[in-house]
Amino acid sequence: PYYTSICTPIVDDCLNVPAVAVGNVGQLAVDLVVSTLNMSRVGYFHTDCLIPMAGNNPYASCKDDTEELHTPAEVYTAAELKLAVLQIRAPILQTRSKRFRQQLVSWIKASGFSRTVVLSSSHAYQRDDQQLQGTPLRYLITPSLLTTSADALKELSWREMERMPAFPGVKDADAEPRLCIPGGGITKGLYTDSCAEDLPLAVLLLFCSEGDNIPDAFALVNHLNDWLHLLDEPNRKWKVPSSWSLLFGSGIPPALF
Amino acid sequence: MATFFGEVLSVYSRAVEEEDEEELDENEEDEQIRRELEEKRAVHLHWSPDVTELLRSGNKLQCSSFILAVGHNAASFLSAYVLASANWDAAGRALAWNERSRSGAGRSGEESACVFYRHKDEPSVLICNVTCHIAEDQLFEWTEKVFDCLQSRELAVTVLSDRSVADYKTPDYLCSSSAPFLRSLHSSAFADRPVCPSLEQPNIITGLPAAVLNHCQVHRIAAVVYQCYSDVAGPDSVTVESYKPVLNKLGRSIQVNSPPSTDVLRKFLRSAEIQSNLYI
Numbered sequence: 115p116y117y118t119s120i121c122t123p124i125v126d127d128c129l130n131v132p133a134v135a136v137g138n139v140g141q142l143a144v145d146l147v148v149s150t151l152n153m154s155r156v157g158y159f160h161t162d163c164l165i166p167m168a169g170n171n172p173y174a175s176c177k178d179d180t181e182e183l184h185t186p187a188e189v190y191t192a193a194e195l196k197l198a199v200l201q202i203r204a205p206i207l208q209t210r211s212k213r214f215r216q217q218l219v220s221w222i223k224a225s226g227f228s229r230t231v232v233l234s235s236s237h238a239y240q241r242d243d244q245q246l247q248g249t250p251l252r253y254l255i256t257p258s259l260l261t262t263s264a265d266a267l268k269e270l271s272w273r274e275m276e277r278m279p280a281f282p283g284v285k286d287a288d289a290e291p292r293l294c295i296p297g298g299g300i301t302k303g304l305y306t307d308s309c310a311e312d313l314p315l316a317v318l319l320l321f322c323s324e325g326d327n328i329p330d331a332f333a334l335v336n337h338l339n340d341w342l343h344l345l346d347e348p349n350r351k352w353k354v355p356s357s358w359s360l361l362f363g364s365g366i367p368p369a370l371f
Numbered sequence: 372m373a374t375f376f377g378e379v380l381s382v383y384s385r386a387v388e389e390e391d392e393e394e395l396d397e398n399e400e401d402e403q404i405r406r407e408l409e410e411k412r413a414v415h416l417h418w419s420p421d422v423t424e425l426l427r428s429g430n431k432l433q434c435s436s437f438i439l440a441v442g443h444n445a446a447s448f449l450s451a452y453v454l455a456s457a458n459w460d461a462a463g464r465a466l467a468w469n470e471r472s473r474s475g476a477g478r479s480g481e482e483s484a485c486v487f488y489r490h491k492d493e494p495s496v497l498i499c500n501v502t503c504h505i506a507e508d509q510l511f512e513w514t515e516k517v518f519d520c521l522q523s524r525e526l527a528v529t530v531l532s533d534r535s536v537a538d539y540k541t542p543d544y545l546c547s548s549s550a551p552f553l554r555s556l557h558s559s560a561f562a563d564r565p566v567c568p569s570l571e572q573p574n575i576i577t578g579l580p581a582a583v584l585n586h587c588q589v590h591r592i593a594a595v596v597y598q599c600y601s602d603v604a605g606p607d608s609v610t611v612e613s614y615k616p617v618l619n620k621l622g623r624s625i626q627v628n629s630p631p632s633t634d635v636l637r638k639f640l641r642s643a644e645i646q647s648n649l650y651i
Contacts, residue, residue, distance in 0.1 A: 210508070324386075
């Protein structure tokens with residue numbers, strides 16, 4: 115009911131979904147994927163769980179395609195790569211976060227994606243002593259996807275997201291270490307729901323802080339690329355979309371100086 | 372998070388709110404309170420008797436042109452240049468209670484501030500003036516409920532919306548003399564030519580105009596939003612007059628015969644309250 119297709123049904127593709135999380139890193143990474151691979155829009159995810167917004171084409175590259183309206187959640191595909199992407203451009207309404215997760219999971223199930231990769235982030239300041247060292251990138255994978263991707267992951271030698279003790283510093287044998295993704299929005303819920311529904315899903319996340327998160331986006335998307343090989347030619351670079359301008363406000367008034 | 376000097380500060384994210392880690396088991400009382408709050412925030416449409424009768428029999432309102440004004444200046448523009456011709460019937464109102472609605476005994480003015488009008492001679496032209504705040508969680512519902520009543524074939528939607536020029540991002544510093552100005556955004560089904568330049572990257576629109584435009588884009592309805600960026604926060608006659616180019620697209624038959632005098636304009640603008648005289 116909330117997915118409106120414009121054309122071409124999606125089947126068997128790999129789906130990338132960003133979580134609206136700290137620094138908007140997942141969403142920025144998805145922007146890079148869509149912009150670089152010149153993906154075409156194939157559907158709208160029209161839901162009451164997102165704050166409405168609208169704007170012209172954020173990936174416009176020439177005069178012809180600038181005036182094309184884009185909505186808060188849209189699906190893009192790159193058929194030759196068997197890749198689909200759901201880009202989310204607006205915050206999820208706080209009271210509807212669970213419902214949005216359910217809508218997302220049921221849409222993923224109904225569409226039959228071969229696997230889903232969630233791009234996300236987590237508050238860097240909440241890392242524990244162990245996590246402060248080494249790479250800031252982490253992954254999570256559902257049992258269903260592990261069966262097919264275990265070898266690839268071993269080769270990449272990625273670090274799995276650690277389970278945290280419920281009460282750090284308190285030696286309590288009863289409290290099981292649990293998964294904690296502070297600042298990750300619906301990431302944890304999406305992961306646990308997917309485990310429960312036996313969906314092939316992986317989460318790629320980055321520890322970061324709010325600020326200029328463009329370098330974080332590049333880090334995450336390159337990490338994703340190491341696995342999915344979306345950008346394989348050696349000299350190809352990620353293309354920054356035209357909407358990534360004036361991120362810190364308008365031009366400065368000359369009278370200021 | 373700890374700063375260099377050793378203070379501990381809370382960290383806010385622009386993307387996510389501080390949320391509960393575990394989903395707390397709500398007891399029945401919590402759930403009931405939550406449900407009641409949700410019901411109180413629901414959007415209600417109250418149509419005039421003949422429209423109610425029409426909708427009850429399973430039909431939809433024949434509508435070829437739906438003009439929506441969001442904000443005091445946009446609403447004043449429609450009131451002065453279109454509704455003042457006295458050829459309009461009040462067709463209904465939409466009620467949406469939220470934290471910004473003024474509470475008080477009886478019906479407050481803010482609550483009924485989404486009024487629908489239908490033209491007497493051309494009943495397929497519908498106008499709505501929205502001068503109250505519709506909360507983020509009510510925007511989608513408002514849009515769906517209103518458009519559910521309208522037949523969408525051959526429907527053309529025009530939205531006028533007030534905005535502060537502080538929200539407009541441009542690489543060249545905008546000196547105040549260029550405001551107020553119009554920018555447009557339209558759905559893919561809109562085939563006409565807007566009366567002003569298109570909204571440049573990286574600007575976006577939010578609120579009711581965005582919700583309406585999203586709906587029209589997904590349902591392939593021709594729609595255009597004219598957003599007026601003004602440097603005046605409240606009601607202002609210069610801002611109201613900057614919507615004039617839109618008149619060319621609204622159809623001569625529904626407009627007033629002669630442009631309103633400044634006295635008439637002032638009358639409409641006075642209806643908005645002065646919020647504070649701290650900055651006169």
